[in-house]
Amino acid sequence: MRIERTHKGFADLSLTAWVRRHVYLEERFAFISGFVKRADFSVSNSESPPDGYFAPHTRLLLDRDSAVQHTCFMAIIAPRVLKGFRDFLPGQEALRRVLTARFEAVFRAYGFAPIDTPALELAEILLGKGGGETEKQIYRFTDNGGRDVALRFDLTVPFARFVALHRDELPMPFKRYHIAKVWRGENTQHGRYREFTQCDFDSIGISSAAADAEILLMMRAALAAAGAGQTTILVNHRGLFNRLLMRCGVSGKLAEILRAVDKIEKIGRDEVKQTLISLAGEAAAAAILQFIELDGPWDSVLAAMTEAAGGPENDSERLAAIAQFLRDAGADGSFRLAPSITRGLDYYTGIVFETVLDDLPSIGSICSGGRYDNLTGLYSKETLSGVGASIGLDRLIAALESLGRLPACNPFAECTIICVNETHFGLYEQLASHFRAEGINCEVFCETKKLTAQFIQAEKRGARFAVIPDAENPLEKPFTLRSLLERTDTEVSLPQAIKLITCALSGV
Numbered sequence: 001m002r003i004e005r006t007h008k009g010f011a012d013l014s015l016t017a018w019v020r021r022h023v024y025l026e027e028r029f030a031f032i033s034g035f036v037k038r039a040d041f042s043v044s045n046s047e048s049p050p051d052g053y054f055a056p057h058t059r060l061l062l063d064r065d066s067a068v069q070h071t072c073f074m075a076i077i078a079p080r081v082l083k084g085f086r087d088f089l090p091g092q093e094a095l096r097r098v099l100t101a102r103f104e105a106v107f108r109a110y111g112f113a114p115i116d117t118p119a120l121e122l123a124e125i126l127l128g129k130g131g132g133e134t135e136k137q138i139y140r141f142t143d144n145g146g147r148d149v150a151l152r153f154d155l156t157v158p159f160a161r162f163v164a165l166h167r168d169e170l171p172m173p174f175k176r177y178h179i180a181k182v183w184r185g186e187n188t189q190h191g192r193y194r195e196f197t198q199c200d201f202d203s204i205g206i207s208s209a210a211a212d213a214e215i216l217l218m219m220r221a222a223l224a225a226a227g228a229g230q231t232t233i234l235v236n237h238r239g240l241f242n243r244l245l246m247r248c249g250v251s252g253k254l255a256e257i258l259r260a261v262d263k264i265e266k267i268g269r270d271e272v273k274q275t276l277i278s279l280a281g282e283a284a285a286a287a288i289l290q291f292i293e294l295d296g297p298w299d300s301v302l303a304a305m306t307e308a309a310g311g312p313e314n315d316s317e318r319l320a321a322i323a324q325f326l327r328d329a330g331a332d333g334s335f336r337l338a339p340s341i342t343r344g345l346d347y348y349t350g351i352v353f354e355t356v357l358d359d360l361p362s363i364g365s366i367c368s369g370g371r372y373d374n375l376t377g378l379y380s381k382e383t384l385s386g387v388g389a390s391i392g393l394d395r396l397i398a399a400l401e402s403l404g405r406l407p408a409c410n411p412f413a414e415c416t417i418i419c420v421n422e423t424h425f426g427l428y429e430q431l432a433s434h435f436r437a438e439g440i441n442c443e444v445f446c447e448t449k450k451l452t453a454q455f456i457q458a459e460k461r462g463a464r465f466a467v468i469p470d471a472e473n474p475l476e477k478p479f480t481l482r483s484l485l486e487r488t489d490t491e492v493s494l495p496q497a498i499k500l501i502t503c504a505l506s507g508v
Helices: 015-021 023-028 030-039 054-073 090-109 123-127 133-137 156-165 209-225 238-248 251-262 269-280 282-292 298-309 314-328 393-403 422-437 451-460 494-506
Strands: 120-122 140-142 148-151 174-183 195-204 231-237 335-337 351-357 367-372 386-392 415-417 442-444 465-468 479-483 488-492
Touching: 090 174, 090 195, 090 209, 090 393, 120 123, 123 133, 123 148, 123 156, 156 174, 156 195, 156 386, 195 209, 195 393, 209 231, 209 314, 209 351, 209 367, 209 386, 231 238, 231 314, 238 251, 238 282, 238 298, 238 314, 251 269, 251 282, 269 282, 282 298, 298 314, 298 335, 314 335, 314 351, 386 393, 415 422, 422 442, 422 494, 451 465, 465 494, 479 494, 488 494
Parallel strands: 231 335, 415 442, 415 465
Antiparallel strands: 120 148, 140 148, 174 195, 195 386, 231 351, 351 367, 367 386, 465 479, 479 488
């Protein structure tokens, strides 16, 4: 809108004042200035605007002004995530998938099958045996249908429900693995989040000590596949600890004492001692601390534990059998008998274990688990014993990052086909299919841009090679293969390009 001279009497319309008062809106919202330009009138020194000319335009401007003010002052929702929750950028998610693929390869190699269960369960399903700390940490609410529901806090309890529900469809013993997210409303710290991924593997329907040893060996193999370095797997048996508490006369406070002992690495010996004294008295507290602080070779620690618990029983004999299995498998150097390992969850009834990274013990347990003799008893009359372990993927990644051992991975394609002519896109896709058939991830750029701009884009996406097809005949004529790392160009045929890229990616 261009005003060369204010017409006599025009100020009575207060248009000038209106423009001054709302100039900030014109600067921030282009459609106001665009509308004014579209009004397309000019007032000369000698001409008068037609009667009523400004009225409809002024009303429309004021209508627009009302909408603009609403938009201007409408609250913008700040993009953010809840504390303890995270987004994963392509590189981060690609890393997670590389590690879970390695775990899956180990699980499948041992004959374990994949399953999945809902993230949301009825609260009574999840809280039937967890209790205590679990109930404080669980995400629980009433859904729109008025049902008491909760997000799963681990994968073991849903697995027990799964087995009870599908018992007739599963071969027994049933060996499964399950990689999925779980949720706990606990305090966040390095490597510990409120939403995190667990990698579980369990055998159910078998009570053999050999099944316990198999899970321990799988833990060792999975962490080795992830590149975790030297690990020590700490093993204990709940039965020996339970018998000790019976001798001390405090078995009625088993759950509270278990949770107190389980926190010894987090809160320290002195605080655990005070908690035990308040729960069991000074004499029992001293006996419990002496028991959990036993250390040394497996056989000597087992002998001391057995004596403190009142003599040999099935629990001590099982630990002896597991030790022999591990020795026979040539893996006993990775395992240590540790009476302080109790695992706070109530459903463990037999062997329990945790894992320590020798190069980073401060990160805590990366993989833990144990035997549960009747977890499915909550959902079925049939008693099914099981044993399993869980790898905390997020904590493992935090540990590998601290140790500088994260595996290299590119979330994008290693090879890019440059777009020389957009009309040849279908031919470029046909060319790319040959690379993909040979296991080379290949992306086709869809827009014709300067070569330099496309090279920069390919480099930002982590590509190592760029194919520059012939402008006229992309499929039949040789093309230029550019090494984006070395900044070199080579004229090659398709088979030659595939060979060069394959060798480079394999490090040959």
